């Protein structure tokens with residue numbers, strides 16, 4: 035696991051953009067495509083904006099990218115709470131990506147089980163497998179209580195190692211969501227956690243330096259079988275870490 039601490043959100047976002055450019059170039063050189071799952075929340079907004087501008091924009095072949103989301107709130111695409119809406123506004127609408135390569139999670143459909151299955155099949159078709167797809171990169175955030183994607187403490191979703199995407203009801207509004215499960219997260223080639231803010235310092239310390247308690251701190255469940263995990267933190271989020279380098 036790699037952990038890097040940055041002086042502020044700007045430095046962190048620039049490092050994250052450089053990291054994504056590198057992983058994208060490697061994936062495209064290796065298998066002709068870059069599969070990327072985005073998160074929601076506020077932390078990645080700066081990063082997404084940077085990716086749509088120079089010097090990052092021209093370093094990625096956007097015709098080879100396939101964009102998904104690791105979780106989504108069950109709201110329409112134009113709702114202010116929509117993870118898709120945020121990424122679309124600050125990044126996707128500004129880039130030359132074919133609409134067919136932007137795979138919005140259909141979380142606003144009435145049948146959430148069917149929507150989860152349909153999205154699973156969309157990922158399998160796109161990445162080209164009947165089994166568990168291996169994303170090139172899943173970018174994640176973490177909440178102050180240690181949730182990641184929409185996997186929250188003490189929920190049954192933490193024990194879901196069969197299905198890849200499931201509907202969940204979570205304690206943070208809006209409660210109805212779809213989320214990647216540990217099974218899908220842990221098949222990834224690269225995981226990038228972006229975490230900022232002092233309100234997350236205790237969870238950061240517990241996840242990175244504490245005992246194994248994924249039921250308490252779901253971010254701890256993210257341990258790819260054959261992939262690399264990178265954490266990028268700002269100094270506030272890293273404030274309670276005993277090891278500061």
Ligand SMILES: O=C1O[C@H](COP(=O)(O)O)[C@@H](O)[C@H](O)[C@H]1O
Nearest residue numbers: 073074075076077175176177183
């Ligand atoms: O609800 C969510 O929260 C997490 C963390 O968001 P942040 O605003 O604290 O950065 C996010 O990663 C997840 O995708 C989102 O649905």
